Every structure is written in C-alpha cells, then in structure tokens.
Amino acid sequence: MSSEDKYKLAVKKSELDRVVDSLVKEGLEEIKAGFAGYITIRYKELEKILKNSGVYLAEQSIIDALVKEGIVTVETEGRIVVCPKCKNPSIVVMYTCPSCNSVDIEPTLVMSHVVCGYTGLLVDFKKNDELVCPNCKRRLESEEDYTILGRIFYCHSCKRRFANLSVKFKCIICGEDFGPFDALMKKFYRFKVNLDKVGEYIIRRAKEIVVTEFSKEGFNVAEGGSIRGQSGISHKFDYTATLNEITIGIRFMGFGGKYEAIEAEMAGIYGLSIDLADSEVVIVTPMEISSVETESFGNVHIIVFSSLEDFSRRIRETASLILSKYRKLREADVKEGA
Incomplete structure (x- = not known):
C-alpha cells in the first residue's frame, strides 16, 4: 500500500x-x-x-x-523533557549542589550591612524572625540598613555557595532518575x-462535490462548456452536466470577487433564466446579496454556500429536484399522448 x-x-x-x-x-x-x-x-x-x-x-x-x-x-x-525509560513527560525537575549533589539547596540574597560593611548571605543574617548582622550583632530594622548585592545558591548540606547549579530529573510514572544529557526532548x-489555502481548498472541494454528486445521479459532467440560449448567445459555465434531454449549467459566482461585480452578475440571472428556458442553471455563491433575490426560481437553482457539509447536501437535493422535475414532465407527456 x-x-x-x-x-x-x-x-x-x-x-x-x-x-x-x-x-x-x-x-x-x-x-x-x-x-x-x-x-x-x-x-x-x-x-x-x-x-x-x-x-x-x-x-x-x-x-x-x-x-x-x-x-x-x-x-x-x-x-519538553521526557523520561528516557518510559517516554513520559511527567517529570520533576530538581536543582542539585554541584559539590555534594544534594537537593537541599535554595536561592538566596547576597547582602551588605550598611553600618559595618559586613557582606554575607540572607541565611547568615536570619535569626528567628529577625535580621541580625552576624558581625556587629545589630538588628536590621528596615531596608535602609542593608544593600542587596545579588542572588546566589546555597547548599544546606555542605554549606557551599555557588552561582551555577546542577539539574537532575525524576520521572513521576516509573521513578527513573536521570540527568540532562540522558533526557529525551519532545x-x-x-x-x-493559512486562510488563503483554506479558501482554495473550499472552492476545489466544492467543485469536486458538484462532479461527484451529479455523476452519482447518472449525469455526464464536464468542466467548462457553454449552453446556447434562445437568443443565439452561448453562455459559459464552470461545469455542464447532461443526462438524456436534461442540460445543466453550473456556475460559481463571488468566490474571491468584489461585491459590486457579484451583485451585477446576480442581477443578470433573470435574463439568463429566460434565454436558457429549456435548460437548468445552478448558481453557487458564498454570500447573500441584499438587493437581489437569492431564492431559487423556475429553472434557476441558487445555492448560497455556508459550509462544505451543507453544500454537499444541497447539491444532492438540487440534482434530485431536477431529475424529479423532468420525470414529471415525461409522465405528463405520456399521459397527454395517450
């Protein structure tokens, strides 16, 4: 395959x-x-x-x-990091001390006491719920009593201080411990x-649906083509479909076009329906034209496109409606001949 x-x-x-x-x-x-x-x-x-x-x-x-x-x-x-053993992304990240590999580390502040100039870590200054200078034993009453010089990591296990830490991971699912170079990245x-491609896809599929649904009903569907009207004018269509005495012209109008041009073209449909009185016309348009009636009439079937799924259903209904119309005409001719 x-x-x-x-x-x-x-x-x-x-x-x-x-x-x-x-x-x-x-x-x-x-x-x-x-x-x-x-x-x-x-x-x-x-x-x-x-x-x-x-x-x-x-x-x-x-x-x-x-x-x-x-x-x-x-x-x-x-x-994201995933476990190298079970490939699961449910991972706990743990910072470790680069000296003793302990996970009992924390980020802390580097402080300087304004009065005596002693510089140390926040953990050095902490005494119960107060800040006390370990050098001169004075209490630090406000932020004006000290200066923050930066941040660093402190290991409670080996008392080392360091700027660059190590990292290790633990998988919640299988319990695997692993380091950065063993980790898998997902x-x-x-x-x-791409909105332009969406529009292109919709138009292409709409045309494929026309061919598919009319072909299912036995029509011979051809791309392009024209139908000569009673006036002698040949009217061009995107697709033509024929079955016995039935001829259908299918035209897509307004897909990517300007509103004024669509409105003018829609207004000409009435004349088209008269000139092609012996044929059927299917008009597919993506928008309602406020000043022009968009309901089907006579031999003109107007489908206002809303979605591909709805369009597929309406094309099937239109093909069935046209076949039913001509079937009734034939039955009427037979009765009249009898």
Whole structure:
C-alpha cells in the first residue's frame, strides 16, 4: 500500500471537509499547545474542532491531512523533557549542589550591612524572625540598613555557595532518575492556519462535490462548456452536466470577487433564466446579496454556500429536484399522448 493510499484511508475527504468547516466557523488562525494533568501536551482548539465536526480520528492524522493540503503550517513552539525509560513527560525537575549533589539547596540574597560593611548571605543574617548582622550583632530594622548585592545558591548540606547549579530529573510514572544529557526532548508545536489555502481548498472541494454528486445521479459532467440560449448567445459555465434531454449549467459566482461585480452578475440571472428556458442553471455563491433575490426560481437553482457539509447536501437535493422535475414532465407527456 502506498503512502498516498494510507493517507486516504486515514482521513476521508468528507471528514476533512467537516474539520475545515469548523476551522472557518471558529475563525481560528492559530492552534497552540497547552498542558494538562501530568504535563500532557494537548491542543484544545483542535480537540474542540474535532468534537464539533464529529470526526473521531487521531489528532496527528488530521494534522497530517491539513499539512498535506497546505491549510496549516507547523512551527516548533518548544521542547519538553521526557523520561528516557518510559517516554513520559511527567517529570520533576530538581536543582542539585554541584559539590555534594544534594537537593537541599535554595536561592538566596547576597547582602551588605550598611553600618559595618559586613557582606554575607540572607541565611547568615536570619535569626528567628529577625535580621541580625552576624558581625556587629545589630538588628536590621528596615531596608535602609542593608544593600542587596545579588542572588546566589546555597547548599544546606555542605554549606557551599555557588552561582551555577546542577539539574537532575525524576520521572513521576516509573521513578527513573536521570540527568540532562540522558533526557529525551519532545517537541510541541504551533499550527498556523493559512486562510488563503483554506479558501482554495473550499472552492476545489466544492467543485469536486458538484462532479461527484451529479455523476452519482447518472449525469455526464464536464468542466467548462457553454449552453446556447434562445437568443443565439452561448453562455459559459464552470461545469455542464447532461443526462438524456436534461442540460445543466453550473456556475460559481463571488468566490474571491468584489461585491459590486457579484451583485451585477446576480442581477443578470433573470435574463439568463429566460434565454436558457429549456435548460437548468445552478448558481453557487458564498454570500447573500441584499438587493437581489437569492431564492431559487423556475429553472434557476441558487445555492448560497455556508459550509462544505451543507453544500454537499444541497447539491444532492438540487440534482434530485431536477431529475424529479423532468420525470414529471415525461409522465405528463405520456399521459397527454395517450
């Protein structure tokens, strides 16, 4: 089995259509990683999209399909440490003393007593709940009595002071202890949505759906083509479909076009319906035109595009409606002839 076949088995076109519909509906431009539980990497926006679209496939399969279509691009957002033994990301990070390897260390302040000039660590000055200079024994009453010079680490086990500490990890799941060079690093990602590619995918799939659904009903569907009207004018279409005496012209209008141009073209549909009175016309447009009636009439079937899933259903209904119309006309002709 080729990798292409595996891809087709993993994600059906109808499933990817529903995912893209949900992407558009949610208006997502980016899908980022989040963390839950024991540092489990989750892509909550993607989970929501899959749930809303009713697609129950592995997230990686969907991402692979979206990447293949160019709908999303993948960027590495970061890396997390995972256990080299069980590959789990549920890790505890522990700072250790570079001298004795103890984990009983803490960051502390380097302080200088203003009066006597003694310099030491905050732990040296602490006495019960007060700050007392270990050199001159005076109490430090306010922040004006001392100066903070910096920060450093202090080991309670060996009393060493150091600026650079060591790190080790412990896996919560299997208990494995390991150091930085033994750790495995797992990437997590940010997925950016390419809105131009989303639009291209929707138009391409909409056209594929037209071909598929009309072909299922027995129509011979051809890309392009024209239908000659009663006026002698040939009207061009994106697709033409024929079956016996039925001829259908299918036109996509307004996908990426300017509003004024769409409005003018929609206004000309009435004349088109008269000139092609012996044919059927299917108009697909992505928006409602407020000043032009967008309901189907006579031999003109207008589909206002909202989503790929809805479009697939409406194309099936339109093909069925046209077939039913001509079936009734034939039955009427038979009765009249009898």
